[in-house]
Amino acid sequence: MATTDRQATTLALAHALSAAERGLAVIPLSRTKLPALRSPHRDDPAPAPICHGECGRFGHGVYDASTDPVRIRALFAAAPWATGYGIACGLPPHHLIGLDLDTKADTDSSAALRELALRHLFTIPPTVVVLTPSGGRHLWLTGPAEAVIPNSAGRLAPGIDIRGAGGYLVGPGSRTDHGVYRTAPGTAHLAPAPCPRALLRLLLPPPRNPDHAPPAGAAGERHGQGLVQFVLAAHEGQRNTRLFWAACRAYEDGIGAALVEPLVEAALNTGLTEREARTTIASAARLTGHHP
Structure with a gap:
């Protein structure tokens, strides 16, 4: 060597x-x-x-x-x-989320992020920023433990890739074929900042049927039963994640309040405590704009 x-x-x-x-x-x-x-x-x-x-x-x-x-x-x-x-990314204690702002001749990812922030009323707080050799930027944010953010490329906006659970960010100081990754001046001493709630909602997996009206009647009951079964099928290591996802879908589909107790009971059957279950469901309620 x-x-x-x-x-x-x-x-x-x-x-x-x-x-x-x-x-x-x-x-x-x-x-x-x-x-x-x-x-x-x-x-x-x-x-x-x-x-x-x-x-x-x-x-x-x-x-x-x-x-x-x-x-x-x-x-x-x-x-x-x-x-x-x-x-x-996605691991405790930080549950890191990375916003990868790419630089391409036909894409202004920074402008795309500013437009998203204006449209959805959020501000990126001061946080760690890593400069890439190609001129891009990695913004480090943290998420709640129960929210599993998937990796994606361009789903949020053109030129913006997301590094979430199962992904990783190139650390500052790394040397690659194209150069060295460096921390942006004035950000090395910062801790990763909490992800704004409005942005976090955009990063979560989309609902299964976003173009359909909330289920009602028998259809709503079947949908609720499906979410409960989804929680019941959780293995160790998935319990909070599945409960949080199911609760988010329930609130987004207008059946969150009615499904609280069935979801709590399902969570108890998987091994979560009642306090853990209710805390996770309340977090899902707040994230989707409801009062737990």
């Missing part, structure tokens, strides 16, 4: 350990901005079962992410060609 690459790896590890001290889970990245470690299952006979690291080996992308300095050093030792690091 060239001396410059060794220096880049050493610097990337130092930056990654510093990020981990702030509670940000990290993985090593290659110069192409992809996870530096290949999947240990790449040669498994097809169809291989889906593994998110349960096998105990490295190479599961964002699922390898950690804040443990011992594990981070082991990850970088296994990928001595790494020159950067990725920061996993």
